[in-house]
Amino acid sequence: MPSRYGPYGGAFVPETLVPALEELERTWKAARRDAGFRRELSRYSRSLGGRPTPLYFAERLSRRAGGAQIWLKREDLVHGGAHKFNNALGQGLLARRMGKPRLIAETGAGQHGVATAMIGAALGLRTEIYMGEVDMERQRPNVLRMRLLGAEVHPVTSGQRTLKDAINAALRDWISNVRTTHYLLGSAVGPHPFPAIVADFQSVIGREIAREAACLWGRPPDLAVACVGGGSNAIGTFHPLLRTRTELLGVEAGGPRGHPTGAASLARGRPGILHGTYSYVLQDRDGEIRDTASISAGLDYAGVGPEHAFLKDSGRARYVAVHDEDALRAFRWLSEDEGIIPALEPSHAIFAAVREARRRPASHRIVVTLSGRGDKDLEVVGRAVGA
Amino acid sequence: MVDRARKGRYTSLAITARDAGATHLELGFPFSDPIADGPILQEAADRALRHGTHWDDLRSAVRDTSTVLPTIVMSYANPLWTRGLARSLANLKEAGAAGLIVPDLSLEESPPWRRAARRAGLDLTLLAAPGSPLARIDALARASRGFLYLVSRYGTTGGGEISRSADLAPLVRSAHAAAPELPVYVGFGIRDRRTALRAMASGADGVIVASALESALARRPSTATVPRVLGPIASAVRTGGT
Ligand SMILES: Cc1ncc(COP(=O)(O)O)c(C=O)c1O
Numbered sequence: 001m002p003s004r005y006g007p008y009g010g011a012f013v014p015e016t017l018v019p020a021l022e023e024l025e026r027t028w029k030a031a032r033r034d035a036g037f038r039r040e041l042s043r044y045s046r047s048l049g050g051r052p053t054p055l056y057f058a059e060r061l062s063r064r065a066g067g068a069q070i071w072l073k074r075e076d077l078v079h080g081g082a083h084k085f086n087n088a089l090g091q092g093l094l095a096r097r098m099g100k101p102r103l104i105a106e107t108g109a110g111q112h113g114v115a116t117a118m119i120g121a122a123l124g125l126r127t128e129i130y131m132g133e134v135d136m137e138r139q140r141p142n143v144l145r146m147r148l149l150g151a152e153v154h155p156v157t158s159g160q161r162t163l164k165d166a167i168n169a170a171l172r173d174w175i176s177n178v179r180t181t182h183y184l185l186g187s188a189v190g191p192h193p194f195p196a197i198v199a200d201f202q203s204v205i206g207r208e209i210a211r212e213a214a215c216l217w218g219r220p221p222d223l224a225v226a227c228v229g230g231g232s233n234a235i236g237t238f239h240p241l242l243r244t245r246t247e248l249l250g251v252e253a254g255g256p257r258g259h260p261t262g263a264a265s266l267a268r269g270r271p272g273i274l275h276g277t278y279s280y281v282l283q284d285r286d287g288e289i290r291d292t293a294s295i296s297a298g299l300d301y302a303g304v305g306p307e308h309a310f311l312k313d314s315g316r317a318r319y320v321a322v323h324d325e326d327a328l329r330a331f332r333w334l335s336e337d338e339g340i341i342p343a344l345e346p347s348h349a350i351f352a353a354v355r356e357a358r359r360r361p362a363s364h365r366i367v368v369t370l371s372g373r374g375d376k377d378l379e380v381v382g383r384a385v386g387a
Numbered sequence: 388m389v390d391r392a393r394k395g396r397y398t399s400l401a402i403t404a405r406d407a408g409a410t411h412l413e414l415g416f417p418f419s420d421p422i423a424d425g426p427i428l429q430e431a432a433d434r435a436l437r438h439g440t441h442w443d444d445l446r447s448a449v450r451d452t453s454t455v456l457p458t459i460v461m462s463y464a465n466p467l468w469t470r471g472l473a474r475s476l477a478n479l480k481e482a483g484a485a486g487l488i489v490p491d492l493s494l495e496e497s498p499p500w501r502r503a504a505r506r507a508g509l510d511l512t513l514l515a516a517p518g519s520p521l522a523r524i525d526a527l528a529r530a531s532r533g534f535l536y537l538v539s540r541y542g543t544t545g546g547g548e549i550s551r552s553a554d555l556a557p558l559v560r561s562a563h564a565a566a567p568e569l570p571v572y573v574g575f576g577i578r579d580r581r582t583a584l585r586a587m588a589s590g591a592d593g594v595i596v597a598s599a600l601e602s603a604l605a606r607r608p609s610t611a612t613v614p615r616v617l618g619p620i621a622s623a624v625r626t627g628g629t
Pocket residue numbers: 082083108109110111112186187188227228229230231232233234297298299343345346371372373
């Protein structure tokens with residue numbers, strides 16, 4: 001398993017965390033070779049998670065675009081309403097294997113917090129979630145869900161009070177309680193081995209896409225599109241397609257039109273070290289991390305997973321930024337054309353996919369990972385569109 | 388912590404620290420996301436950034452203090468990395484710094500940083516922690532320059548109880564055996580005579596005080612604050628060390 005992706009990745013952490021990261025890597029490597037672990041993972045994925053998820057042909061949305069076919073990978077149908085379940089389950093099983101009775105996690109949109117709380121409940125592990133105060137306000141339904149699932153939710157009041165600050169708080173908790181606690185990191189970011197582990201557990205998305213594409217069309221899709229916050233649903237989509245001819249497109253949050261950076265670390269940042277990993281980071285001249293802006297709490301992060309940095313530099317994947325206003329348009333298109341209310345995060349990917357579809361022939365097949373459903377966003381969207 | 392609002396006062400702060408018994412001065416560069424720090428240093432960093440503290444403030448502070456005491460810069464990895472490691476370290480050396488502490492630099496990531504520090508003529512000090520296996524302690528002690536920074540407990544900087552002397556002692560012994568010339572200083576949570584004595588009873592060669600001084604200075608910014616905090620600790624180190 002790589003600790004580096006080209007120059008990116010690594011583990012820039014206080015020494016206190018190093019033994020825990022080494023234990024996690026050892027446990028994960030042993031678990032991957034253990035047929036019993038794999039069986040358990042796939043049993044929970046199926047019977048608790050609802051996997052596999054289907055590919056859905058978004059015919060009316062494709063017609064609106066007027067070009068290539070747009071297909072949706074329905075991660076919004078996974079238990080809890082987002083792809084976050086895949087990683088929370090895998091790491092939850094690793095935590096149990098390590099004998100750690102307590103889980104902590106950060107969350108932005110609340111989807112990872114909900115997934116961790118569900119897994120904590122199902123596996124009987126105590127769960128505490130760090131969430132920025134701003135995010136608690138804008139993703140209120142998920143706060144209630146986490147609490148109902150038995151998790152304790154700690155408001156984070158430092159910094160911008162969003163995802164980055166929640167990760168800081170979770171890391172500090174981990175430093176203090178590392179002997180009894182597993183930090184269930186929710187995206188493909190953080191120190192090694194997290195980016196590799198998260199990519200591994202999320203790769204079920206791309207594997208299922210490849211398998212179903214082979215059945216339906218006899219070949220992989222022409223283009224795969226996914227939104228990128230920290231980059232877990234995107235890396236899970238891309239990984240199994242890396243060695244095919246499928247074009248890969250990651251979609252970051254551009255923030256409100258006119259904002260200098262939004263949360264587009266790959267498009268507007270430069271390489272730096274944040275939360276233990278070397279990757280693209282939105283930062284100022286002194287290396288201080290910049291404030292970000294996005295209508296979607298799950299994409300509102302100044303960093304990005306190191307493997308995406310590598311895929312960008314190598315040219316194997318492309319990354320674009322989509323503004324809040326356009327994500328909202330795509331949110332409505334998908335709701336009205338297909339009867340599917342998407343989360344704001346994948347709405348960014350939907351917009352980019354429609355734009356791509358317009359300039360491609362009808363024979364092209366675009367798969368968009370619909371990483372989550374939009375119940376959590378109704379208030380924000382209602383306010384934004386005045387509904 | 389370097390803070391633009393402290394401009395012009397570094398020399399007098401360093402002199403009072405020296406007179407109170409300090410042998411080195413640690414100057415922290417504020418970072419927006421200090422994951423190893425508790426609330427006191429987080430707030431100090433936030434304050435400094437709000438005051439518009441920049442890299443040049445660090446350089447000028449080092450220039451002021453390094454004529455009084457050997458000055459060691461504490462900075463998270465990104466501010467140093469982002470302007471080019473060689474250039475940042477040359478900057479600090481030129482300003483008069485003696486060494487460097489990077490709390491989020493692991494042993495595994497340290498080789499290019501150690502090379503750059505050697506080239507710049509700075510001591511790069513590594514951190515060891517209570518959970519570090521003894522073999523790691525040995526490797527850290529051999530790779531560290533200036534001293535070895537032994538973190539007193541599982542936790543971030545600031546308040547909270549430090550580990551028992553008996554738990555720290557094997558780590559100190561191991562480091563001393565691996566690198567007999569290298570002093571071991573204990574930091575995190577050292578705030579008074581009691582905590583200093585406890586740290587020194589592990590066989591350590593000294594202690595590091597940050598949060599206690601920072602919070603006292605935030606409450607009472609006068610130079611008189613420095614000996615009030617450092618005096619009892621320095622005397623504990625002298626007793627504990629003999
Ligand atoms: C539905 C949904 N999609 C995407 C994301 C972004 O995360 P990632 O880039 O790790 O997939 C989130 C994060 O909260 C989310 O809730």
